[in-house]
Amino acid sequence: MGIADGKRALVIGVANDRSLAWSITQELKNQGAEIALTYQGEALEKRIKPLAEQVGAKVIGELDVTSDEQIESVFASIKKMWGGLDMLVHAVAFAEREDLRDRFLNVSRKNFARALEISAYSLVALARAAEPLMETNGGAILTLSYIGAVRAVPNYNVMGVAKATLEACVRYLAVDLGPKNIRVNAISAGPARTLSSSAIRDYYSMAHEVEQRSPLKRAMKTEEVGGMAAALLSGLGSGVTGQTVYVDVGYSIVGV
Numbered sequence: 225m226g227i228a229d230g231k232r233a234l235v236i237g238v239a240n241d242r243s244l245a246w247s248i249t250q251e252l253k254n255q256g257a258e259i260a261l262t263y264q265g266e267a268l269e270k271r272i273k274p275l276a277e278q279v280g281a282k283v284i285g286e287l288d289v290t291s292d293e294q295i296e297s298v299f300a301s302i303k304k305m306w307g308g309l310d311m312l313v314h315a316v317a318f319a320e321r322e323d324l325r326d327r328f329l330n331v332s333r334k335n336f337a338r339a340l341e342i343s344a345y346s347l348v349a350l351a352r353a354a355e356p357l358m359e360t361n362g363g364a365i366l367t368l369s370y371i372g373a374v375r376a377v378p379n380y381n382v383m384g385v386a387k388a389t390l391e392a393c394v395r396y397l398a399v400d401l402g403p404k405n406i407r408v409n410a411i412s413a414g415p416a417r418t419l420s421s422s423a424i425r426d427y428y429s430m431a432h433e434v435e436q437r438s439p440l441k442r443a444m445k446t447e448e449v450g451g452m453a454a455a456l457l458s459g460l461g462s463g464v465t466g467q468t469v470y471v472d473v474g475y476s477i478v479g480v
Contacts, residue, residue: 244446264287313453411452
């Protein structure tokens with residue numbers, strides 16, 4: 225018996241087998257959940273389908289989170305396939321590469337708005353679409369953040385502002401959805417070598433600092449994010465909502 229036995233989970237944002245979303249997907253599968261995945265664009269579809277086969281997941285279709293039509297289509301497919309939804313994982317973020325290398329001061333109005341739309345507003349749009357599928361039996365929604373939401377991390381720039389917005393969205397969504405027994409939380413993970421982190425200048429210096437200064441004196445393991453995600457999404461996290469939970473080997477508690 226797993227902690228997610230009989231649950232239906234939609235995971236949005238798996239990019240490859242190194243992504244945090246993939247670690248979450250694997251753990252949910254290990255704990256008994258039925259999984260559905262989406263992809264964005266033909267290139268990612270080719271990566272996602274073999275991964276989906278590994279965990280027996282359904283590939284629902286393409287999802288660009290800036291498209292209300294595609295969001296509607298994906299959740300209509302979920303309703304048709306399962307009738308309802310128990311878990312939603314939002315692992316979507318975006319900032320232009322140059323904005324993670326230049327000064328934050330120089331981010332354009334267009335790039336600022338795009339980063340916040342994709343990285344933060346998408347959670348609101350997806351939660352709104354998930355609500356009718358969760359309101360009968362309740363549900364849990366989880367997103368991914370980073371310490372750059374609450375600290376000015378070098379080179380994280382507009383993504384830090386987007387993550388701060390994302391964490392605020394978690395709190396407000398938790399209040400709106402709580403009466404329907406739908407919980408909303410975030411995991412603030414330590415540095416992980418993913419497709420997204422590769423765009424951050426001096427990422428390796430950032431990761432090395434965490435290893436040196438964290439209480440556990442090591443890097444975070446992606447499977448540790450998967451384990452905490454499964455707990456928060458399952459009944460083990462039934463009393464937790466509106467929270468940002470740090471899975472960062474303790475780095476967030478250490479002073480300068």
